[in-house]
Amino acid sequence: MVNQSVLAGAGRHGGSIYRQWCGDMKIVVLLKEVPDTYGDRKLDLDSGIADRAASDALTDEVDERALELAITYADSHSDTEVVVVTMAPASAAVSMRKALAIGGTSVVHVADDRLAGADTGLTAEVLSAAVARAGYDLIIAGNVSTDGYGGVVPAMMAERLGIPQATNLEAVQIYPDHVEGKRATETGLYTVSAPLPALISVTEKLPEVRFAGFKGIMAAKKKPYESLSLDDLGVVVDDETAARSIVVAVAERPARTAGVIVVDEGTAGEQLADFLIQNRLV
Amino acid sequence: MSQNPILVFVETTPDGTVAKSAAGLLGAAAAIGEPTALIVTAPGLSAAAASAVAQLGAMRVLTVEDLRLTDTFIAPLVDALAAAFENVEPDAVLLSNSVDGRDLAARFAVRAGLALAVDAVALSRDEEGVVASHSVYGGAYNVDSAVTSGAFVVTVRQGAIDARAEAQEPVVESLTVAPSNTPAATITDFEPLISNATRPDLRGAAKVVSGGRGLQSAEKFVLVEELADSLGAAVGASRAAVDAGYVPQSYQVGQTGVSVSPQLYIALGISGAIQHRAGMQTAKTIVAINKDADAPIFQIADFGIVGDVFSVVPQLISSLESRKA
Numbered sequence: 274m275v276n277q278s279v280l281a282g283a284g285r286h287g288g289s290i291y292r293q294w295c296g297d298m299k300i301v302v303l304l305k306e307v308p309d310t311y312g313d314r315k316l317d318l319d320s321g322i323a324d325r326a327a328s329d330a331l332t333d334e335v336d337e338r339a340l341e342l343a344i345t346y347a348d349s350h351s352d353t354e355v356v357v358v359t360m361a362p363a364s365a366a367v368s369m370r371k372a373l374a375i376g377g378t379s380v381v382h383v384a385d386d387r388l389a390g391a392d393t394g395l396t397a398e399v400l401s402a403a404v405a406r407a408g409y410d411l412i413i414a415g416n417v418s419t420d421g422y423g424g425v426v427p428a429m430m431a432e433r434l435g436i437p438q439a440t441n442l443e444a445v446q447i448y449p450d451h452v453e454g455k456r457a458t459e460t461g462l463y464t465v466s467a468p469l470p471a472l473i474s475v476t477e478k479l480p481e482v483r484f485a486g487f488k489g490i491m492a493a494k495k496k497p498y499e500s501l502s503l504d505d506l507g508v509v510v511d512d513e514t515a516a517r518s519i520v521v522a523v524a525e526r527p528a529r530t531a532g533v534i535v536v537d538e539g540t541a542g543e544q545l546a547d548f549l550i551q552n553r554l555v
Numbered sequence: 556m557s558q559n560p561i562l563v564f565v566e567t568t569p570d571g572t573v574a575k576s577a578a579g580l581l582g583a584a585a586a587i588g589e590p591t592a593l594i595v596t597a598p599g600l601s602a603a604a605a606s607a608v609a610q611l612g613a614m615r616v617l618t619v620e621d622l623r624l625t626d627t628f629i630a631p632l633v634d635a636l637a638a639a640f641e642n643v644e645p646d647a648v649l650l651s652n653s654v655d656g657r658d659l660a661a662r663f664a665v666r667a668g669l670a671l672a673v674d675a676v677a678l679s680r681d682e683e684g685v686v687a688s689h690s691v692y693g694g695a696y697n698v699d700s701a702v703t704s705g706a707f708v709v710t711v712r713q714g715a716i717d718a719r720a721e722a723q724e725p726v727v728e729s730l731t732v733a734p735s736n737t738p739a740a741t742i743t744d745f746e747p748l749i750s751n752a753t754r755p756d757l758r759g760a761a762k763v764v765s766g767g768r769g770l771q772s773a774e775k776f777v778l779v780e781e782l783a784d785s786l787g788a789a790v791g792a793s794r795a796a797v798d799a800g801y802v803p804q805s806y807q808v809g810q811t812g813v814s815v816s817p818q819l820y821i822a823l824g825i826s827g828a829i830q831h832r833a834g835m836q837t838a839k840t841i842v843a844i845n846k847d848a849d850a851p852i853f854q855i856a857d858f859g860i861v862g863d864v865f866s867v868v869p870q871l872i873s874s875l876e877s878r879k880a
Contacts, residue, residue, distance in 0.1 A: 314692045321698050335811070393671055394664065419810050419830075422691075423673040425710075428661035432633075437740045438662075439628065441654045443804075453743075457804075458654040459713075460568050461747040465628050467740035477811055478804065514704070516670040521686065522699035529836060529855040536848070537862025542870025545842065546878065548858045554762075554819045554840060555786060555875060 298353045298449065300343040301404050303414040303427070304372055306365040307333045314420070321520030322390040323420060325362065332368045335415030337482035339475050343413055344376035344483070346447045354378045356407050360388060360399050363500070373493035374485035380496070381407050385503045387510045392518040393421075395510065397429035402506040405434065411452060412472040416441045427474040437467040443478035559588030562645040564636055565608050566655060569625065569745060571600030573607045575756065576651035576713050581612040583678045583711055584649055585720035587685055591615040593639040593730075595632055597624050605727045612720020617642065617730045629655070630739035631732075633662045638732045640667055645706055647685040649678070652710035660710050670702040676715040685709070693810060693833020712814065714759025748805070753784075757806065760789035762819045763835070765808050766801070767793035769824015769845060769864055776801040778868050779823055785872050791815065791835075793825045809834035823864045827852025844868065 308314040308328035315327035340357070347353035357372045359365060360383040369380045383403050391399070404412060412434075417424035424441075431438035442454030442465075452471055456463040457478075467473070485493075503510060533548075535541055549555045561584035566574035577592075584590035592613035594604045601618035608616050619635040636659060640648060648663070650656040652674045664671035675687035685707045689698045701707070757763065764786065766779035776796070783790045791808040792801065808815055810830040820838035825831060827843070827850055835841070836855055843856040844864050853859040860867055 314695070316692065316696045316698070393661075393673070397661075397665065417811070420692075421673075422810075424657045425661035425664075425671060425673055428629075428658040429665045429671075432662040432665040432737075435737065437628070437738045438658070439740045440658055456654075459748070460574075461745055463628075463742050464744035465740045466743055467628075468738070471740070516668060516705040517703045518670040518672045518700050518707075519703060520698055521701045522697075524697045526690075526695055526697060526837075529841075531854050531859070532857035534848075534853055534856070534859040534861065537860055537867055540870075541844075541860040541862050542867045542872075543874045545844075545858060545860060545867070545871050546874035548842075549819070549875070550878065552840060 298346070298350060299356065299408055299410050300346065300353060301356045301358050301407060301409040301412045302336070302340045302343045302372075302377070303400060303412065304336045304340065304357055304359045304369065305333045305415070305418050306330045306359065306361045306368050307418055307420040316523055316525070318523055318525060320390060321523035330365065330368070332372065333415055333418050333420075335417070335419070335475065335477050338477060338479040339413040339415050340372055340375060340377065341480055341482040342445055342447075342475060345480075347376065356381060356409070358400065358403050358407060359383070360396060360403070366498075369498070370493050371485060373496045373498075374489040375483060376489065378496065380498045381501060382499065383501045383503075383506065387503055390520075393423050393425050393429060394515075394517065397426045397433060399503070399506060399508050400426065401430045401433040402508055403501060404430065406506065410469045411447065414472070414474040416474040416476045427472055431472040434472070436470050436472055438472045439465045439467045440474040441476055442473055443476045445473060445475060445479070560643050560645040561588040561590050562639060562643045562648045563590050563592045563613065564648065564650045564656070564659065565592045565594050565604070566651055566653065567594060567596050567600070567604055568747070569597070571596045571604050573604050573611075574651065574653075576653065576656075576711075577608060578611050578719055579714065579716035580649050580651060580711055581608070581720045582718035583716045585612050586718055587678050587680050588646055589614050590720060591617065591643050591645065593617045593619070593636060595619045595621060595624065595635045598622055601729075602727075606725045609723045609725035609727075612723060614723050614726065616725060616727045618727060619730050619732050621732070623734070626742050628740040628742050629658050629662060630735065630737050632659050633666060633737070634735050635730070635732050636663045637666055637735075638730055640706070642730060647678070647707045647709060650708070650710050652712050656710050660708050664708045669705050669708050671708045672700045673710045675709050675711050678709065678711070690837060693814075693829070694837035714756070715816070755787070755789045757789045757791055757808070757813050757815060760815065760817050762786050762788035763791050763808070763815050763817045763838070764788045764821045764823065765791035765793065765825060765835070766796055766823045767825030768795040768799060770796060770801060773801045775865070778864065782821065782823070782868055782872055785875060786819075788819070788821070793831045822852050822856075823868060825852055826850045827855070
């Protein structure tokens, strides 16, 4: 199993053999910046693209848990590198610096205006190119983002990179040559195991991310931060032969308005029963 | 050849039972073309599943029996779907927006070089092809998507499609699949989820009663279940109630849990943070009971009660029961 994974890794990123034989581990964590779900989120009604100026942006919480998992492994394995990879507008640098302050080793930030409105397929293509360039033994992502709510980019990347995936894990054990986890689906709980190099995605069952200390914040300023464009990655956006999913219509739903509010003075339960019966809801 | 074939991947449990999502997927497919279903099972289990799927409206059923299914994660399904796609040449491929369905759709779309749309709540056709409709940002926006070229791969939200296809005489063909030998994860153990068969599933339920932090403890959360059972409703919860350990995560309604659109949604002791509202604000009628008059849930409630759930709900239950009698 070990030999197989080493060979599989060698074809894609030459550094892996060396790393695995020396016990080193390179973990890539995918971070996505999303609109804060505590505020109102807006879509641009002409393009159907997220209006990023309309809400505060922050790193998606589940992705921070992915980062915490990587850093926890690094805590007990000092020869571990944690590379944070994101595809986001340049303004996301603030969130990425925070990831470095928490314990990331370096950042690879793909920022390119041509990526506005990228579909899941293009996003997976860009991230795969960035991750392949950085090199990896293990890729960790959040299972589903809180904005797009797609949950498909990690598996798309695994297919592109030709590596096994273990997605939607609510418990994870990382070993030098493989990764194990509990995968929760609608039908039950699977225990899965994948040889490295591999990709996993984790759920919000994983521990919350730690706070960045003052030392971490100071150290983050000196850590490597690489900004890449599509040209650096050799990804072509306007390839007319590529099948893309596009928005053809977008409309805002009328906001709900409040109805009847009663303060309970001892009969509210009966009033609610009346309401349900009158509206044929029971 | 059939007209406008639509390929539907039907999920099955490890014992070969057809997933509940199949009826909605075949209903959606029948509205935009002729549904062909693909079933992948362990050896010996496909025949029963195939006739169940024909009953749900598949005009043609392709079956694959694969020994690898019990211990190899996702790869056998991707291989089977790729083979079925070549065989059927469909206009669209529909899968459930489940944990497995998303993974399969993602890998298949990349392998076949097709565009993918996720979490559709409706499907239609215009003159250029299949259109998927989505409800995004917790139902605040409706977005339609389409594909620039090729067949459209679409995952469909569970419980979103009410349409059902007419039952068909089973036309079943066994499909031969060449394994791709892509590196895959191994399944080493499986514990089936024990579902509460007496209550409706949260996804697709016509009525939902959810409880929040205001229920105070796992023991007292029983009140939510009592009201749900008296209404024949599914039981949900806010993330706060799940995080506090009152109920399992599978109960969670909201941004990071299940999205529901029932006829009636009753929120008990739930403040209504946007994360929660994102998963339920498309309900037809919303009722909220909360001690805090300023709770944001009241801004979207059709009927709100500022009061103590532990006195209002028992009164509601007994009032409903006395009028039923």
